[in-house]
Amino acid sequence: MREFGGVRAILHGIPKLRIDRSLIRTDHRVAGTKWLASLGRRDIAGVLYVMPATLLVLVLFAVPLILTGWISLHDWPLIGDPTFSGLGNYKYIASDPQFWTSIWFTTRFALVVTPGTVLIGFGLALLVRRVLPGIVALRTAYFLPVVVGMSACSYIWYWMFNDRVGIIDAGLKSIGLIRQPTEWLADPTTAFIAIAVITIWKSTGFSMVMFMVGLHEIPEEVFEAARVDGAGAFQTVWRIALPLLRQTIALVLVLAVIGSFLAFDQFYIMTRGGPQNQTISIVYWIFANGFVYYRLGYGSALAVVLLLILLVLSAIQLRAIRHPAEA
Amino acid sequence: MTKTLRRGSFYAFASALAVAFLFPLLWAALSSFKPPDEAVASPPTFLPSHLSLDNYAKLAPYGAGIIRHLGNSALVSLICVAGTVVTGTLAGYGFSRFKFPGRNILFVGILATLMIPFQSILIPLFLVLGIFHLTDSLLGLGLVYITFQIPFAVFLMRNSFDSVPRELEDAAVIDGASTLDILVRVMLPIVRPGIVSVALFAFLAAWNEFLAAVVLLSKSENETLPVILLNVQIGRFGTIDWGALQAGTTLAFLPCVIVFVLLQRNYISGLTAGAVKA
Numbered sequence A: 001m002r003e004f005g006g007v008r009a010i011l012h013g014i015p016k017l018r019i020d021r022s023l024i025r026t027d028h029r030v031a032g033t034k035w036l037a038s039l040g041r042r043d044i045a046g047v048l049y050v051m052p053a054t055l056l057v058l059v060l061f062a063v064p065l066i067l068t069g070w071i072s073l074h075d076w077p078l079i080g081d082p083t084f085s086g087l088g089n090y091k092y093i094a095s096d097p098q099f100w101t102s103i104w105f106t107t108r109f110a111l112v113v114t115p116g117t118v119l120i121g122f123g124l125a126l127l128v129r130r131v132l133p134g135i136v137a138l139r140t141a142y143f144l145p146v147v148v149g150m151s152a153c154s155y156i157w158y159w160m161f162n163d164r165v166g167i168i169d170a171g172l173k174s175i176g177l178i179r180q181p182t183e184w185l186a187d188p189t190t191a192f193i194a195i196a197v198i199t200i201w202k203s204t205g206f207s208m209v210m211f212m213v214g215l216h217e218i219p220e221e222v223f224e225a226a227r228v229d230g231a232g233a234f235q236t237v238w239r240i241a242l243p244l245l246r247q248t249i250a251l252v253l254v255l256a257v258i259g260s261f262l263a264f265d266q267f268y269i270m271t272r273g274g275p276q277n278q279t280i281s282i283v284y285w286i287f288a289n290g291f292v293y294y295r296l297g298y299g300s301a302l303a304v305v306l307l308l309i310l311l312v313l314s315a316i317q318l319r320a321i322r323h324p325a326e327a
Numbered sequence B: 001m002t003k004t005l006r007r008g009s010f011y012a013f014a015s016a017l018a019v020a021f022l023f024p025l026l027w028a029a030l031s032s033f034k035p036p037d038e039a040v041a042s043p044p045t046f047l048p049s050h051l052s053l054d055n056y057a058k059l060a061p062y063g064a065g066i067i068r069h070l071g072n073s074a075l076v077s078l079i080c081v082a083g084t085v086v087t088g089t090l091a092g093y094g095f096s097r098f099k100f101p102g103r104n105i106l107f108v109g110i111l112a113t114l115m116i117p118f119q120s121i122l123i124p125l126f127l128v129l130g131i132f133h134l135t136d137s138l139l140g141l142g143l144v145y146i147t148f149q150i151p152f153a154v155f156l157m158r159n160s161f162d163s164v165p166r167e168l169e170d171a172a173v174i175d176g177a178s179t180l181d182i183l184v185r186v187m188l189p190i191v192r193p194g195i196v197s198v199a200l201f202a203f204l205a206a207w208n209e210f211l212a213a214v215v216l217l218s219k220s221e222n223e224t225l226p227v228i229l230l231n232v233q234i235g236r237f238g239t240i241d242w243g244a245l246q247a248g249t250t251l252a253f254l255p256c257v258i259v260f261v262l263l264q265r266n267y268i269s270g271l272t273a274g275a276v277k278a
Helices: A002-013 A028-072 A088-094 A097-127 A135-147 A150-160 A167-175 A188-216 A220-228 A233-244 A246-261 A265-271 A282-291 A296-322 B002-032 B054-059 B066-097 B103-115 B118-131 B138-162 B166-174 B179-190 B192-208 B211-216 B225-234 B242-262 B264-275
Strands: none
Touching: A028 A296, A028 B066, A028 B103, A028 B118, A028 B138, A088 A296, A097 A188, A097 A246, A097 A282, A097 B002, A135 A188, A135 B002, A135 B242, A150 A188, A150 A265, A150 B002, A150 B192, A150 B225, A150 B242, A188 A246, A188 A265, A188 B002, A188 B264, A220 A233, A233 A246, A246 A296, A265 A282, A282 A296, A282 B118, A282 B211, A296 B118, B002 B242, B054 B242, B066 B103, B066 B138, B066 B179, B066 B192, B066 B225, B066 B242, B103 B138, B118 B138, B118 B211, B138 B192, B138 B211, B138 B264, B166 B179, B179 B192, B192 B242, B192 B264, B211 B225, B225 B242, B242 B264
16 A cells, blocks of 8 residues: 555656657547557667667676687687687596596585585574564674675684684683694685685575575464464474475575585685695686686686586486475 | 563573674774784784774775775776666666567576676686776776676566556656656656665675676776785785784775665565565
8 A cells, every 4th residue: 555655646746748749649540550650669669778788798798608618619828829629628627636626625615514504594594583672683693794795704704713813713722622723724624614614604694584585485374373283393393394495495505505616705815725725616726727827728618617517506406306206 | 481581591592693693793893993913912802992093094005005995996886886777777677668579588598697607707708808908997897797787687677667557657658758758757766676776786796796806907006995905914024914904804894784784675675586486
């Protein structure tokens, strides 16, 4: 009802528009032709309206996408002529140890970060479901890391994890958990843990909101009925809410996995891919080949492989969620 | 009695979690206002003994001057917001209100680009921008950012326009208004929340973005804030000015926090419009 009031207000507020009297006809036949003609003109106007967006997407997205494939079939230096090499880059990928290290590392990273993000996010969504004073402030607090940039977060945590000036080692030492400060980022395992913690911390709020939306769509009567039937909190969640949340879970999972596979900022800033190139994610490896070593052909081939991996992963996940029996 | 206890323990637990989530940001901001030696004191103090802007002063000379880099980030964000809002609104209007051949295919095509991560097209993007002499240019970077935002913006704006009742335009059409008149005078006020959401996402994306900025900008003067902070992180002559780093990251995240807290409703409605199948 509020909308109609607003509409009326807008209607009253429209300034007088110039009346094009040439459009007003008393002769029906002429009016019909004019209407047809103006329909054509209107359609073309539509094309004009979508033109800027379409052009940008074409030039700065579609064309580069096709070029990625094209460049991947060449040895393409930054200066000088590219030479066609067919599937040579792809063959090289298979024997590139850093590629496999990066794939394995990124996969492990996704396997750790995704459950963390999804489970904690779901827990938070359940926590903030109630309507209580101050609940919005709590939701905002949990969500805030999501809107801040990953780079800013990485610099902050880089400082916090530092062995000399960071608060984490200072805190752990004062509790008595460790005696010497740990150089978190100098060892591959602790670096992995540190970066995983940052990523989970930053992404959880997002899955929380997704689950909030999903839970919101379940009619309250369902929960009422469960309560009447004597279902406990755990049963309600496990047997009633979760099955109804299948679409949401699928979406959250796919986004979390893709997000983990595309991670770059935190690795670059926290460890520069070290120690000994052990924390180089797959996007980092593409970046290194493309813009540090300027092996544009090889970098593009890696990018194509990444695209295929993501496509396959998304397809598998969506299928597994939709038909759990077959999976 | 137990209800109060349960309510109390809920708040205690939830608040502790909130502090945990906010801690890194609060800690960095707080420390940035400490005097420089206190910022790196070990064991660290919690509240600053006295407020000091020294860290910000020591941040100022990095790169081409931190003011310049803040300006770069602001400029690129402005380009992204303005460009995304304009192209997204125009396209949303076009897809919503006009029936031209190929309209559905084009719309689906634009949305399909959401499936393609920009990280995989950075290399050719670098070359394409090079052809237009737009590498190492904030305008080039801005155009790239706009392009990344377009699919979401077009989707959101088309939805916004779809929900405007047609009766409104009919009245204007009868009065002889042009399509542009209708857009600006009738539709724009109604779809303003959608525009705000689009602008908000565009700003956050541009302000925070790191990888494309590293790749597409080469001259140091043009670097945006996230990139120039690399210099602060690396430090000079083997020592890192942690206070300056804290000041820099506070400058980096504070605008996002402010803008989000002010426009929370638009952010969430923008998110959920994308997540919930219409």
